[in-house]
């Protein structure tokens with residue numbers, strides 16, 4: 001890993017946030033969506049939606065290291081094949097259950113102090129970006145947060161799944177920031193932390209437990225953010 005972030009924000013011009021699990025609490029949302037899926041399976045007396053989405057999530061996770069630029073259509077075809085579902089149906093299920101249905105719940109699970117932090121970052125003249133493996137714009141709007149730049153894997157800019165650094169590199173180029181002026185804030189060391197390391201930027205990982213060699217935080221009003229909230 002790169003050297004742990006020592007809390008010196010002076011050099012930082014670009015702050016890149018991961019989305020899922022970083023800007024909102026993913027666990028209660030997952031429970032809620034699991035409940036809605038189970039209810040759907042009971043009502044329709046079939047588990048196809050459940051099985052197809054489970055396969056999609058698992059494969060997407062496994063494919064993170066495969067480094068494909070246009071993985072989404074290939075991924076949907078692989079899921080279609082594995083679950084004997086037409087590819088178009090996979091696309092509809094993913095759009096409904098992974099992209100659309102969670103949106104209405106997101107705002108209530110947004111982490112505390114984020115609006116204040118975003119406002120503080122803006123006041124300080126720094127740039128805010130959001131970088132996710134999943135589509136960003138609709139979720140960010142649902143969270144009632146705004147970013148100067150967004151990057152999501154599989155979009156037209158050649159951004160790949162984390163831990164590939166392409167998203168960070170693209171955002172730095174857009175923002176005109178060098179690696180030493182950039183920090184990635186995320187909740188997964190093996191994705192966000194590794195992407196930061198590969199891009200040569202600092203990182204901060206949201207974690208309940210300390211991680212050796214990595215600067216972690218629990219809440220957005222932790223001391224490490226104080227210089228941005230002033």
Ligand SMILES: [Mg+2]
Nearest residue numbers: 018020021187
């Ligand atoms: Mg995350």
